[in-house]
Amino acid sequence: MAGAFQYKPKFVDIRVRPPTPGEAAQTDDVYALKPGERACDHPGCRLAGSARAPKSRDMLNEHYWFCQPHAAEYNRNWNFFAGMSEGEIKQRQAQSAQGDRPTWDFKAGRFSREAAAAAQGFGQGKGYRDPFNLFGSGNGGAAGVRTPKPESRRLGKLERNALADLDLDENADAPTIRARYIELVKRTHPDSNGGDRSAEHKLQRVIKAYQQLRKAKMA
Template sequence: MAGAFQYKPKFVDIRVRPPTAEEAARDDDVYALKPGERACDHPGCRLAATARAPKSREMLNEHYWFCQAHAAEYNRQWNFFAGMSEGEIRERQAQSATGDRPTWQFKASRFSREAAAAAHGFGKGQGYRDPFNLFGGGTARAAPEPERRRLGKLERNALADLDLDEDADEAKIRARYLELVKRCHPDSNGGDRSAEHKLQRVIKAYQALKKAKLA
């Protein structure tokens, strides 16, 4: 009697067949971006970006866009005071106390712009200022220094992995990349894989610079 009520599965042998090429191609659509989405800025990532992070402390208004996993990884490594001395940190904290705005006295100083303009005109018959030396009455303005390239944290780290300066151009970056790939590849070292980790960092760094349109 007990055997009559014993559970007997209808299907005993359930086998999962491998997907066909057409099904595998459809599975790749999981990584396809939908309209309005943007790709994650992390090199090699195919997921949609959902979070943003500042590029560096000098570029707080410019952001990377990451997926959730890479945003969490970037935030764990973020240190606003990285590379600053103790004096620079204290100065930055003091500036933050005033809202990063300069403070000044209401009383005019003898070194003020107005005082300097008046002193320059006294005894010379010149009652006007000529800051651009249009009339040859003063010293010419110094030529402005060329603006330095603004780089985020990912680009700085990528250039460091390639042993390059921050002002390296596209040709120099590509030449250095090819040199390091040839040097670190196992085929160039008789099958020795000791430099394989360095090779992966070099490839990842080059991908990051290409994504930033620097290479």
């Protein structure tokens, strides 16, 4: 080709400088670690270790550094409970449910402020007011505070009518209900009145009321 037709780009030097011996060695090693990287701890691996794994269950704060493939292999073969008995496994699981932290009894020591208050008669209602008798001290009336009356039990209309038929109030307990039922049956039964059936209607109401209270598990 004549020299007049040869390609001669201007302002561009396309010549390639041959690498120095040090640069050639670095270029040939595709597994070379970058600055700040550490090698994988798996024997013979030249990749960078980017994933950490605990060395054992007794050294959870000490880790191996693996590349991703060897980290996955290590996780597949990891067994936290290896070599432990069934009882040790259950104990470890119970500790894990508590966050692996020790637990203590929820009570004050004998030298605490609460113990000193109890020694001075706190449990007997001395030195404090208990208007609602939360501590069972019977100190509800201290300082003119009235102790609230216990709330009466909630009854339905059928239960209230049944107690009324037995001539009982809403606070009657099971033994009282049974005793009143027996008393009214004897009083209103015709056999107890010489065959007089004038109180038979009352007897039917008493029986029905008692059955209703038994159904409500009050008798």
